[in-house]
Amino acid sequence: MTRQEKGLWATVIVLIACLLSICGWIWFSGIVSKEDIPPSPGFSPAVASIQDRLITDDEWVDELKKRYGREMLMTLLNRQAVELEAEQMAITVTGAELEAELAVMSRSYGSKERFFSEMEEQLGITEEELRTETNYRLILEKIATDDIRIENEQIDAYLEQYPDQYLPKRQMNLSIIEVASEAEGNQVMDRLEDGEDFAQLATEVSLDEYSREEGGQIGFVEEDDPFIPQTLLDAALELDPGDIAGPISLTDTYAVVYVQEIIKPQAPSEESIRESVRKQLALEQSVSLTELEHRLREKYEARILTGTVTL
Structure with missing residues (x-):
């Protein structure tokens, strides 16, 4: 994985993590302010100030909704739709599968510990957020490739054509x-x-x-x-x-x-290499993950119940 690829991948993770964090905050804030705190008509607590000007909680939330509202709601809907489909198909990701994927992702960093540390130090992404997003992607990939079968001969042909692709690089x-x-x-x-x-x-x-x-x-x-x-x-x-x-x-x-x-990264096992090729070839034959999310939202009748945001 090159420095640029790392940067692109990390940017995607950062955006997703930020959206989930902000969305979770708005969801929590909305529940707390509407259900747990006694209503006070016309009152919104101040969250910041500059000289004699107050910025209220409502103003803050409104700006977040305007700027990130659609993306946050889409992220939540996607997660819910994929979870429903995974339950219906009895698809899960084991702890071993998650650890194996994280090992692949961190191979160019030398170790998972270094990988987690660098992601948090440089990008503010916690290990928990990385694990959550990786688990979601693995489930989505399993759903996408569930009915696709890759024969051993196809894997052999791919490895013969690209013999150096999975060799470790300094x-x-x-x-x-x-x-x-x-x-x-x-x-x-x-x-x-x-x-x-x-x-x-x-x-x-x-x-x-x-x-x-x-x-x-x-x-x-x-x-x-x-x-x-x-x-x-x-x-x-x-x-x-x-x-x-x-x-x-x-x-x-x-x-x-x-x-x-x-x-000098350790060379992956032959079994690991073949499994990586199998998944890659299956994903090439499947619908794109973005399109799959769209189809699952339609299947489970996802709707946004506000006039200011549309699917």
Whole structure:
């Protein structure tokens, strides 16, 4: 999984987690305010203030509904429809299946612990939210592929055509300092050899806007990441953890690279690989998961009972 793919996947999870969190809050807030608290006509408690202006709970909820209302309701309806279908089809996800999927998702991070930690630290997604969303996706995939059968010969043919797809790839935790010329790159190397801190130096002189504010850190990349210049990857692959090399010629600039850590993921078992291929081929033959959610909402007569939001 490349850095960009990680970012895209994580963005999807963040959006879903945020929607669920906000939706849960509105649902809870609505129940509490309407049923548990004695009604007070015309009164809405203040939740924030600026100078002498109060922002009320009603104003806050109204804005959330306007901005996220449809998405939140759709998310809840999808969950309910999928749960009903799973019950009807007697489909469940075992603990072992969930752990196996999380192991695949975290393979490029070195461990599940690192994966969970990085998701929470960088994106604010808790382990519980990741587990909930992954469990939901697995159930949805099982529903989508329940009547699709993949023969062993099809798996064999796929693995013969794509023999390297499931081979583990080294992950390198890289930091860079990008400069305009080779001479500047040599100056950076000299300063590092004199004991200056790589992160501080990157923040001071690096031209790379993406990594400069992070002390030059790019993060983990795969050994064949197509979004990283090949010359940079080639140089990094020759290094051991803790080594620094440069200046390295890029397209129009030069870089000094620091390899902080190298992870060599454990190769998945043959059984795991074949099961991954089986699921991939089945999903390619099935209806899309988005379309499946739509069909299940129709099947279970999902309706939004407000004139301001439509399905």
